[in-house]
Every structure is written in structure tokens, then in C-alpha cells.
Amino acid sequence: MSIHNQQTKLTIGLFGFGVVGESLYKVLAHTPSLNAQIKKVCIRHPHKKRNAPAELFTTDAALLLNDPEINVIVELIDDPVAAYYIVITALTGGKAVVSANKKLIAENMETLIGLQQQYNVPFLYEAACCASIPVIRNLEEYYDNDLLQGISGIVNGSTNYILTKVTEEKITFATALQQAQAEGFAESNPALDVNGIDAVNKLAILLTHAYGIIVSPSDLIHTGIQNLDENDARFATEKGFDIKLVAKACKQQDGTIAAFVLPQFVAKADQLSTVRNEYNGVVIESSLADKQFFYGKGAGGFPTASAVLSDLSALRYNYRYEYKKLNYQAPASLTTECYLKVCIRFRGILHVPQDRFDSILEWSCNRNHCHVTGILPLSQLTNSDWWKQPGISILLYPDGIFENYEPQRETSDQNLGFVEQLAEAE
Amino acid sequence: MSIHNQQTKLTIGLFGFGVVGESLYKVLAHTPSLNAQIKKVCIRHPHKKRNAPAELFTTDAALLLNDPEINVIVELIDDPVAAYYIVITALTGGKAVVSANKKLIAENMETLIGLQQQYNVPFLYEAACCASIPVIRNLEEYYDNDLLQGISGIVNGSTNYILTKVTEEKITFATALQQAQAEGFAESNPALDVNGIDAVNKLAILLTHAYGIIVSPSDLIHTGIQNLDENDARFATEKGFDIKLVAKACKQQDGTIAAFVLPQFVAKADQLSTVRNEYNGVVIESSLADKQFFYGKGAGGFPTASAVLSDLSALRYNYRYEYKKLNYQAPASLTTECYLKVCIRFRGILHVPQDRFDSILEWSCNRNHCHVTGILPLSQLTNSDWWKQPGISILLYPDGIFENYEPQRETSDQNLGFVEQLAEAE
Structure with a gap:
């Protein structure tokens, strides 16, 4: 009972076979209906044992990037320089790209939008923001700039895990960080998470899709939880608050946007207070839909693969981000006047x-x-x-x-x- | 900086100018970027005062349905028989249709899917389920049948409002219902809400998009809150539970689905417990993304118009529901074996x-x-x-x-x- 005739068949070149890459491989095997096939996987270490047929792998990026049959590049690698090269080459070569690389995207937004336009190819990255939570797509589709009052998001799972443990189990920040690392929720070098860098990268991406603002993440006011200590946790508890690291964008009456990543006291009645451990949550307020709240896993192999999968699904009917708020006659701008x-x-x-x-x-x-x-x-x-x-x-x-x-x-x-x-x- | 060339311009024929219709009219005036225009509005009562230019209105449905320039019919009327005629006529005439009419959709799912296929036109109805919460689109895009473990949703705002008041303010069900009516959250004839009919209509729609199951809502096990009384509320409080009316679909190990609408005890730690008053919330569990929770207003003019708006936005790039789970080799079926x-x-x-x-x-x-x-x-x-x-x-x-x-x-x-x-x- 098929009602769609214009579906694009996806032939995928995958870069990276780490936790997310392998999850995606497994999931695609379980979703034949998607009509998407991984043709080749480019990896760095050819001798590492992989849970997939050996003939799938190569270390030669050009084999994927120059293959005319491959129409989608999925980029899921760690190395930011290599990732940039892959994404740029793929887009200029007319291939659609799906990526989960928030740092790459946040820091090169203008270039990446320009390439999408110039080469008329889609570049989707739902996985870059809160993994399984479809926040980018929803901001694109649901909220016109005029109607969007603000966004408040817990967008980093590691710091949220630490804050939950500190406030609920009264352990120290240092112990909580160790636990997070042991459970795999924090990098071995956790500075990017703990100092709020990961969160501000995501905020920069959200600002583009929410308000049409392109800003370098380093220019946004931000900090993490690196300086919080048990005195702060106790102070919050006494006041009846939780502590969360919140990425926030808030529209002022003149239409300008105040935006930052700061630790925040959160009232128990606030939806963000229900976001515990490694979960993420985003509250979107609009004059139209009132308050909406999206909650889910913001990291990890399968949750991230889930978002990549939704981008692949969207590519089949030629979906692309429109960045429509960038085309406004008077695009929104950032303010510190508050x-x-x-x-x-x-x-x-x-x-x-x-x-x-x-x-x-x-x-x-x-x-x-x-x-x-x-x-x-x-x-x-x-x-x-x-x-x-x-x-x-x-x-x-x-x-x-x-x-x-x-x-x-x-x-x-x-x-x-x-x-x-x-x-x-x- | 436009990167989309294939956008379809939408010329809308709107049926109904009640709360939702008028909200949509207002909102479209604030979203010029959508490039959508209401050409004509068909109403039943020509002499009622309207907050829009008189020349916009007509009582002649054919004027909209036969206008070749109108490529989208938005159906937002109360009368189910007239709504059915409008939707069928529009689809067979090759026009895209957007509707918020859950009863119409749930009861005629098979026919409506057949018409979309036969006439190759999209029919979108995000607003029919939880209004502002994009649950249908997410089930379509994000969750393959294999991966979707279950859905639990508070999908009816009136009953949730009543249950919140009864448990939190210890008032009687009768008083709470009166309050809901006074606040506009319940119909003057609240039977459809209170008896679970509205909820089971929504469950039937969710089952189609979640599992590819087409079922008449009246064949689903369901009841509402009509028989609950203060003894039940007290019993729940003693056990430390809230009471919610929950629409549920739950996958069994053999792949069959148990589905029903029943009042339920909800633990305080459950995300559904945070859904208070007239809000809606849906928890989706999948083996991929783990647990996701969507929360927002499930009724009302602007929240419903917001969902209609997102459907219109999707129509511009020719999005349509794929109903892909209907095409599975072994589609899921309902079970009562649990x-x-x-x-x-x-x-x-x-x-x-x-x-x-x-x-x-x-x-x-x-x-x-x-x-x-x-x-x-x-x-x-x-x-x-x-x-x-x-x-x-x-x-x-x-x-x-x-x-x-x-x-x-x-x-x-x-x-x-x-x-x-x-x-x-x-």
C-alpha cells in the first residue's frame, strides 16, 4: 500500500565505526523499510576487530567520496580536522551529508549553510543536538521566530549526571565525575563537557534554527560546572532548588535575544527538574503552542544512531533545513541589554x-x-x-x-x- | 540565503472559523516566511461577526473545493458528516488536506489511506493527536516497528484537568468537571472526553503510525474516568500514586501489541506524573532511543493551530505520511493474550x-x-x-x-x- 513514488534510495558511505557508527550499522540491518544501504565504511585502524564483514571496510576516504553511487555521506568520527575535510568534500561533490559533530557544525555554520545553498545538497545533523530528541527539526518546522519566546535546555548528559549525583546522593563533584567516567557518560578528558563547551556548541546550533542567528560558540556567554562545589549544592537544597546546567535563549520585547550557558537553580515544579542523570530535556516556549517539553537520551550509541536514522529517513523525501529565519527582513540579533x-x-x-x-x-x-x-x-x-x-x-x-x-x-x-x-x- | 528551490506555494481553502480556524488565520498573518495564503474560508453562519475581512468568507463549499488555484484544504469544523464529505472530495480532487478531526480520521483510516494512495495526495493530521505535540510525525520518522517497545500517553486534556483537581485539591469529580467546563477545557457535553472516546480515537491513530495497525476505535478496549470516585482518589493517594487516564500500546515478546485506554495509577517518578491540568504528555519507549517524553498543550486554539501550521510547513516540501509499517511483511497485530x-x-x-x-x-x-x-x-x-x-x-x-x-x-x-x-x- 505504498503512496510515495518519489522516494530516493540511499546508498551510504559511512565514516567512523565507533559506538555510534556500529549502532547505526546494526539498526539499519533491522530497518529494511528504510531502503538504505551502507556500501562502504571508512575507518582509521584497519586491524581492529569489527562486528561486520571485512569487505565493508576501507581506510581510503576517496573510495567513498568519489563513488558516484554513494549519495549520502554519514560522518561519525572523532577527529575534527578530518571530519571538516570529509563534510566539505562531500557537499561540494554534491552528496547529502548527515553528521553528529556539534563542534564542527557550530564553528562552521556559515560556511556549511553556504555550501548547502551553492551545491544544492542537504546537510542534516539532528544528532548533534540532544541526540534522540528531535529538537532541531521541531524548531525548523514548528516555531516561527515571531512566536518563539525562548528555549531552556539541559543539553549535556555528563554534567547533568554529575549534578544529579551531587544533589541527590550528596557526594562530591570529584566523586560524581569519577562515577560518570566509570559509567561511560563522560569523556576521559571531561573538560569539554564540564566547562560548558559542549553545551555552548549546541546552543549556537539551536540559535541558528530558532532565531536565524549565526554566532561563534566562543562568543556566547558560557560556563560549566567546573567551579561549583558542595557549598553550592547545599545552598540550592536549602532553597528547595535543583542545580542544572542550562543553555538558554530568551527573547526580549524588542525582539533581540539574550543567550548563554550558565548553571541555574531550577524549581522542583519546573520540567527541567525532572531531567535526571544522563538524560537531556528542552523546554520550548512559544506564544502559539505555549510550553512544550522534549525529553530523552542526549548521548550514547543507539540514541545518537536513532537521530541519524531520522535524518536518513528525511533525506528520502529530500527534506532539508530551510534556515528560513535567516531570510527574515529583520533577522534577530543577540543582546546583553538585560x-x-x-x-x-x-x-x-x-x-x-x-x-x-x-x-x-x-x-x-x-x-x-x-x-x-x-x-x-x-x-x-x-x-x-x-x-x-x-x-x-x-x-x-x-x-x-x-x-x-x-x-x-x-x-x-x-x-x-x-x-x-x-x-x-x- | 535561500537553499530550497522546490518549495510548493500553498493556497489554502479553510473550512471552519471557530477557535482553531481563527487562530490559524491570525498565525499565518504572522508567518510570512511560510509563503501560505488563505484564499477563502467556508463557514456555516454567514451573519456571525468575524475578525477578518468579509470578502474572505463564503458558505459555498464548492467555491473552495472546485477552485483549481487552491491546493490545500484545511478542515477544522465540528460537523463530522460534513467534514467527511469535505475531506473525501478534496482528496479525490487532488488537493492536499490538513485536518484536526481525530474522530473522522480514526474511524475512516483505511479509506483515507487508500485515497491518499489512489490520488497521490498528502493528508496530514498532526493536530489530531495531542495538538501541539509532534507525536505522529515522530512515530513516522523516528521509530521503526522493530524498535518501538511501547507508547503511554495522556492524550485528553479535559480528563487530565479533572484528575489533577480531584487528587491535588481533593474536590469531587463533579465539581472538577464543572470547573473544567467553566475554564473551557471540557465540552458542554463532556461524555466523549470523560468516557474515554476521544482518547481511544487518538490511540487508534497512534497505533497506525506506531505499528501499522488499522483498527476501529470502538474495537479497542477502553474506558474513561466516568466511574471513578473520591474513594479511588483516596486509595491512590494512600499508595503514593497519581491517577491518569492513559492510552497505552505495549509490544509483547512475540511482536503482538496489547493496546487499551484505561485509568491508571502512576508513580510519582514516572514522567506522566508531571503532566498536570490540561496538558498532554506521551512517553515513547524504544530499544534504540530508550525513553523519550513529549509534553505540551493538547488542545486549544493556538496549540492546535500550531500543529496545523507544522503540517502546512511540511506540505511545502511535499512531505507525506508513508504508513511504512503497513507494508511490513509481517505487520503487527493486536493481542489480548496478556x-x-x-x-x-x-x-x-x-x-x-x-x-x-x-x-x-x-x-x-x-x-x-x-x-x-x-x-x-x-x-x-x-x-x-x-x-x-x-x-x-x-x-x-x-x-x-x-x-x-x-x-x-x-x-x-x-x-x-x-x-x-x-x-x-x-
Whole structure:
């Protein structure tokens, strides 16, 4: 009972046969209906034992890239330089490309969009953002810029696993990180996850599909959980909050977008609070559909292969991202013209840079640290990294973004009192 | 920076200008990028005041259906007979159709699929299931039959609103229903929602896209919340559960599918427990992506219009449902060869049909009612409605579906004891 005649048969050249590559191979074997076939797999180490017929493998990339029968390149390798070469060569050669490489995509978005246009080929990468959660496709399809109020996402499974363990099991960050590594949720070099680099790469990709903004991830305000400690976890628990590392984009009244990756207090009633361990979750708010929440595994072989599979399925009917928000007469732009309610922990009262706060609302200090809750212009986090220094942690409050903030005289007086009172404690 | 050349321009003929129709009209005015235009709106009452130019409206359906320039019919009317005529006429006339009419679709699935094939036209209805939640598209794209373990969904907002109020605010079902009606979440005749008819229509649609099963909704085991009362709510609270009306499909080891709509106890840790008030939520379990959860508004003008909008967006690149699971060599089929752990409330001990249970695990009775927890073959709910009679309520336990169940002699003895002990209480 087939009703589709224009289906493209997919002949795949696969780069990489690691966890995701092998998962994809297995899954394709179980989905004959997709009518997709892996013709050749390019690997780096020819002598490694593989769970697939030997004749499938080659170490010669050109064998895949120059094969006219191969119409889709699936790129699932670790090496960013090689990945870039493969993707560019495939696109310029008129082949469709599917990739899960968020770093590659985020850092080269403009080039990659240009190539898709110039060579009229699709480049899909649903797996690059929250793996099994179809967030890119949904942002493309469902939300016009005008209607999209904001996105809040837990987009990195390793850090979420660590934060869950620290807050629920009261273990230290160091122990939790070890556990995450033991369970395979964190890289042996976990810096990219822990410092928020992975999350900000994903945020950059989301911004393109949500608002038509192309931005280098390194230009986005971001930090990870590297400076959080048990004092912060205790502080959150006392306030009744969870701590999550959240990638956020939030539309202001003038249409500009405030965007950043910061650790955040999350209220128990917030959907993001239900995202535990290595799972990911994204809340999308729009004036149309109200609030939507997508939850699923954000990493791992099969969840990532699942997203690659959905891209392959979409290629059969010639789906491509339209990047339609880039074509708007007045495309959205980023802003730092807003204010954050944050809790910042310093080593002691003398380390608090009071002049950076618009006002200080609450503080608590002891010999070892000083938690300051205050209002900070977002611009205070741009082009400076005082707030990322060792010993300093930052946590955004729930609903802690304000377009306007009028500091009150009383509050300023209070600041004065705060410093005078507590300088002695040092 | 446009990379898509094959886009189809959409010229829309809209049937219905109620809450959803008007929302769609407003939203299209805010999304010029969609390149879709409503040419004419067919309404029933020409003299009703409308928030749109008078020349847009007509009462003559033929004016839309025969207009060669109109290439999409959007059907958003209440009248099921008229809706059927419109959809059939449009499809046979070679026009694409978008509809939100779950009853129409569920009851005529086979015919509608046949027409799409015969006339080579797409018919999309994302809005028919959970409105703003893109569940149909995701089942089509993401989950191959082999990989899809099960679906559990809260797919009816009115009943979920009532259940939330009853369990959280301890009000009666009758009061909660009145509130739902006052807030516009329930129809003035709420029977279709409350009795589970709306939910089972949606389940039938989900079964087609999840497993390639075409089934008349009336042939699916279903009930609603009509017989639940405050005793059930109290019982659930004591056990630490919420109560939700859940549409469920669950794959057995032999590949057959157990499917039904029943009220269910839901553990607090279950994602479905976070779905409150008029929201909808669907958990999809697959061996590939593990567990995914989609959450959003399942009804209302803008959320429904949002789903219609996504269908229109998809039509531009000639997307259509493939119903690929219908083409499997061995398509899935429904089964009643499994067992449920349920709690059934009867008016009194003498009303308990013991022979229907495989075993009784627990019971508690007083003068007014008798809660019996036991194991019931699913076949006991087929082709009989003893369990839907006034005074009898049924609630499925969490993880309460078993492929096999071996009744134990001790348990049978216990049953005997149970009856003897409690007959006196009557």
C-alpha cells in the first residue's frame, strides 16, 4: 500500500565505526523499510576487530567520496580536522551529508549553510543536538521566530549526571565525575563537557534554527560546572532548588535575544527538574503552542544512531533545513541589554566586586565562602572572565532574567551596609 | 540565503472559523516566511461577526473545493458528516488536506489511506493527536516497528484537568468537571472526553503510525474516568500514586501489541506524573532511543493551530505520511493474550466476579465499596462490559502488564478465604 513514488534510495558511505557508527550499522540491518544501504565504511585502524564483514571496510576516504553511487555521506568520527575535510568534500561533490559533530557544525555554520545553498545538497545533523530528541527539526518546522519566546535546555548528559549525583546522593563533584567516567557518560578528558563547551556548541546550533542567528560558540556567554562545589549544592537544597546546567535563549520585547550557558537553580515544579542523570530535556516556549517539553537520551550509541536514522529517513523525501529565519527582513540579533538575578559564591567578602552588581539582595558568608545574591547586568559577563575564576561560582535564579531593572536607593544603601558589616568577617 | 528551490506555494481553502480556524488565520498573518495564503474560508453562519475581512468568507463549499488555484484544504469544523464529505472530495480532487478531526480520521483510516494512495495526495493530521505535540510525525520518522517497545500517553486534556483537581485539591469529580467546563477545557457535553472516546480515537491513530495497525476505535478496549470516585482518589493517594487516564500500546515478546485506554495509577517518578491540568504528555519507549517524553498543550486554539501550521510547513516540501509499517511483511497485530494487575472497586463483596480474576492479591472493603487488587487476563475486558458498569471502577497498576502469569495455589486458597471472610461484611 505504498503512496510515495518519489522516494530516493540511499546508498551510504559511512565514516567512523565507533559506538555510534556500529549502532547505526546494526539498526539499519533491522530497518529494511528504510531502503538504505551502507556500501562502504571508512575507518582509521584497519586491524581492529569489527562486528561486520571485512569487505565493508576501507581506510581510503576517496573510495567513498568519489563513488558516484554513494549519495549520502554519514560522518561519525572523532577527529575534527578530518571530519571538516570529509563534510566539505562531500557537499561540494554534491552528496547529502548527515553528521553528529556539534563542534564542527557550530564553528562552521556559515560556511556549511553556504555550501548547502551553492551545491544544492542537504546537510542534516539532528544528532548533534540532544541526540534522540528531535529538537532541531521541531524548531525548523514548528516555531516561527515571531512566536518563539525562548528555549531552556539541559543539553549535556555528563554534567547533568554529575549534578544529579551531587544533589541527590550528596557526594562530591570529584566523586560524581569519577562515577560518570566509570559509567561511560563522560569523556576521559571531561573538560569539554564540564566547562560548558559542549553545551555552548549546541546552543549556537539551536540559535541558528530558532532565531536565524549565526554566532561563534566562543562568543556566547558560557560556563560549566567546573567551579561549583558542595557549598553550592547545599545552598540550592536549602532553597528547595535543583542545580542544572542550562543553555538558554530568551527573547526580549524588542525582539533581540539574550543567550548563554550558565548553571541555574531550577524549581522542583519546573520540567527541567525532572531531567535526571544522563538524560537531556528542552523546554520550548512559544506564544502559539505555549510550553512544550522534549525529553530523552542526549548521548550514547543507539540514541545518537536513532537521530541519524531520522535524518536518513528525511533525506528520502529530500527534506532539508530551510534556515528560513535567516531570510527574515529583520533577522534577530543577540543582546546583553538585560539583567540577571544570580547567586555568586566568592572566596570571601573582600573578593566581591560590588561595583559589578546593580544591587545586592541577600548574602551569607562564613570563613570559607560568601554567597551573594544580586542583580547583574548581563553585559558584566561579556568580554571578561572575572566570574569564571577559580573559587567563584555563578548560579542563575529561576525566572532570573529581566529586561529592565531599576536599582533602588534602599538597595544601594544596603550594599554599603553589606560591605561594612562583612569586611570584618574576612 | 535561500537553499530550497522546490518549495510548493500553498493556497489554502479553510473550512471552519471557530477557535482553531481563527487562530490559524491570525498565525499565518504572522508567518510570512511560510509563503501560505488563505484564499477563502467556508463557514456555516454567514451573519456571525468575524475578525477578518468579509470578502474572505463564503458558505459555498464548492467555491473552495472546485477552485483549481487552491491546493490545500484545511478542515477544522465540528460537523463530522460534513467534514467527511469535505475531506473525501478534496482528496479525490487532488488537493492536499490538513485536518484536526481525530474522530473522522480514526474511524475512516483505511479509506483515507487508500485515497491518499489512489490520488497521490498528502493528508496530514498532526493536530489530531495531542495538538501541539509532534507525536505522529515522530512515530513516522523516528521509530521503526522493530524498535518501538511501547507508547503511554495522556492524550485528553479535559480528563487530565479533572484528575489533577480531584487528587491535588481533593474536590469531587463533579465539581472538577464543572470547573473544567467553566475554564473551557471540557465540552458542554463532556461524555466523549470523560468516557474515554476521544482518547481511544487518538490511540487508534497512534497505533497506525506506531505499528501499522488499522483498527476501529470502538474495537479497542477502553474506558474513561466516568466511574471513578473520591474513594479511588483516596486509595491512590494512600499508595503514593497519581491517577491518569492513559492510552497505552505495549509490544509483547512475540511482536503482538496489547493496546487499551484505561485509568491508571502512576508513580510519582514516572514522567506522566508531571503532566498536570490540561496538558498532554506521551512517553515513547524504544530499544534504540530508550525513553523519550513529549509534553505540551493538547488542545486549544493556538496549540492546535500550531500543529496545523507544522503540517502546512511540511506540505511545502511535499512531505507525506508513508504508513511504512503497513507494508511490513509481517505487520503487527493486536493481542489480548496478556495479564493486567488492576485495582477494581465494586459496590460490595457480593458483586465481585471472582472467576474473572486469575488471582486476587489484596482487598479492602467497607459498607460502601470494596477495592480488589488482582490479576486479570486482558481478554476478560474484551467483548464484555461488566467492568464498565456503574459502581465499578478499574485502575491499572504501574508496570501492570504481564505477558505470562502463573496463578499460585496459595493465591487461590486466599481467594477462597477472601470471599468467606468478607461475605459477612455485606
